[in-house]
Amino acid sequence: MKGKMVVIEIDEQGNSSMDLEGFHGSGCSAVAKDFQGRDAVKNIRNKREFYIQTTATTQHQEQ
Amino acid sequence: MSKYLELRTKLTEEQYLVEALRDLGFAPEICCEGAPLVGYMGDQRAERAQIIIRRRQLDSASNDIGFVRDGSGVYQAIISEYDRGIGFDDAWLGRLSQTYKERQTMAVAKSKGYVFKGREIIDTPQGKKIQLRFALR
Numbered sequence A: 001m002k003g004k005m006v007v008i009e010i011d012e013q014g015n016s017s018m019d020l021e022g023f024h025g026s027g028c029s030a031v032a033k034d035f036q037g038r039d040a041v042k043n044i045r046n047k048r049e050f051y052i053q054t055t056a057t058t059q060h061q062e063q
Numbered sequence B: 001m002s003k004y005l006e007l008r009t010k011l012t013e014e015q016y017l018v019e020a021l022r023d024l025g026f027a028p029e030i031c032c033e034g035a036p037l038v039g040y041m042g043d044q045r046a047e048r049a050q051i052i053i054r055r056r057q058l059d060s061a062s063n064d065i066g067f068v069r070d071g072s073g074v075y076q077a078i079i080s081e082y083d084r085g086i087g088f089d090d091a092w093l094g095r096l097s098q099t100y101k102e103r104q105t106m107a108v109a110k111s112k113g114y115v116f117k118g119r120e121i122i123d124t125p126q127g128k129k130i131q132l133r134f135a136l137r
Helices: A027-036 A046-058 B015-022 B081-085 B090-114
Strands: A005-009 A015-021 A041-048 B003-008 B029-038 B044-053 B065-069 B075-078 B115-124 B126-134
Touching: A005 A027, A005 B090, A015 A027, A015 B090, A027 B003, A027 B090, B015 B090, B029 B065, B044 B075, B090 B115, B090 B126
Parallel strands: none
Antiparallel strands: A005 A015, A005 B126, A015 B003, A041 B003, B029 B044, B044 B065, B065 B075, B115 B126
């Protein structure tokens, strides 16, 4: 099973990105808060695997 | 759930700002109450700052560079037009922010118990990106 990883990329223009992989539930937000500090959030999005999970659980069978 | 966040670095912590300036080769002075900046003629200027790079560390015609904490706790740079023109510009401030953010990230990871998994430099058309990877215990 894939573990939980945090990948942070910091550019030369004063921006950074935080990629949180393998998280489920509220633990993700706590980790994001740890590394965000007082930085301004420009954008947040849920990753593809989140949408795949959501789609799988809401999919209905065609008759 | 897994997430992807984009952030804008704010220089808010004295420790990491001082460390970042040292990493870039300067020896900043720290004056908690703020000290006046000195101009290129040796004249004391009206501006005061809490973190100062004295002009002797810069160019012979440079003024001091200062970092003053604003009302919201964010350090703002005071850089003369001359010094901006010789390279202490937005690109320099960006590299300072990059170094600051790396210092801050490493310190947070250590204090919170994350496991450091590696550091990589990635070349992009916009410059070098620092990639840091951590695992959870």
